[in-house]
Amino acid sequence: MLLEFVRAHTVLAPVPFVPEVSLYQAEDLITLWEAAESAAGAQPAPFWAFAWAGGQALARHILDDRDLVAGRSVLDLATGSGLVAVAAAHAGAQPVTANDIDPLSLAAAQANAEANGVRVRTVEADILDSDERFGVVLAGDVFYSREMAGRVLPFLRRAAGRGSLVLVGDPGRAYLPEGLIRRAVYDVPVVEDLESMPIRRTTVWQVTA
Template identity: 75%
Template sequence: MSTSADFVRANTRLAPVPFLPELVLHQADEPIELWERTEEGGAEQPPPFWAFAWAGGQALARHVLDEPELVAGRHVLDLATGSGLVAVAAARAGARPVTANDIDPFSLAAAEANAAANRVRLELLEADLLADGYDDAAVVLAGDVFYSREMAGRVLPFLRRAAGRGALVLVGDPGRAYLPVDGMVRRATYDVPVIEALESVPVRRTSVWQVQTGR
């Protein structure tokens, strides 16, 4: 993963997370420039979701850090981990083990670098779990996964199956267009600082939802 790790470090700067000052994250200084550069790379280089602290992830990480009993001593899966921020927060809150999952090797390289920067350990899993399934985790965390119709259509059945088998399933989301709230209960709401160049606003009202049913 050395090439991916080098790319991550070359295009980001280690800095505190606005809503989680106790954590640091490799973040892009020029988000639009990096996004355009990865788009030019075509299929070989997907969008750099790993280079930013998205609102849903920040809210979910804050919730886990403030209520560590949700994850402490439990196997946590951070689905579509992106930067690994939520996984790092879960590990800091005492979760063991913490599996950070994504299909993008750059994301897993970022998650590994961010885990090291925060002195926690993550297990990295590059796989499409929405197709393959994953029944090992007692807690499933998913930040900002409802950003497209296609993704929502795939991730919701996975989350509901996890809830149906008894896992605690928590979703962080700032009200994306494809967030389905049926079968979910709002646990907390935060005003989260975000990158205005990406979100068009400096702050996003963001909620943490619990998926309650497997239907």
């Protein structure tokens, strides 16, 4: 049912900054939100229906340098649409795990993986207190609130301390922590209704222990 909802209320289209990947994307946020509430009651904001700047930058980065993930296990934390997970799978990562707490997000990630002909495992859980090991941990646009940043950063630093390559994509959100290593900067096209601008300067950072 969730897969059907995703496909019925979005349009499959290439991602502006990562045209190798197509996603089921919303044409109108309000219309989609109202449809989700009508179908299943109160729902989280449908962040899964858009290609956010942080995810686009990360996806571009790993597709341009596939050796970062090829042949390695990858976790896409707070996957949203699954864009970064799909890009990692395209780049040769195996296995790829897409994690989120929103079941619609994971339905979208599954639909998007299938649409792109790649395999992605989905995990619906809060894993921020777990210590499962991955070769690479990727997180797009996770520093948008103080609470989220406060929970995510310790998880990412622990992963780096266990030897994971940890990369985050961030378009200058308010709670981006200090002490990260800049790896690349991109000007990413975004949905102006969401970001109040057509382009966001977005950085891929490496998190260390």
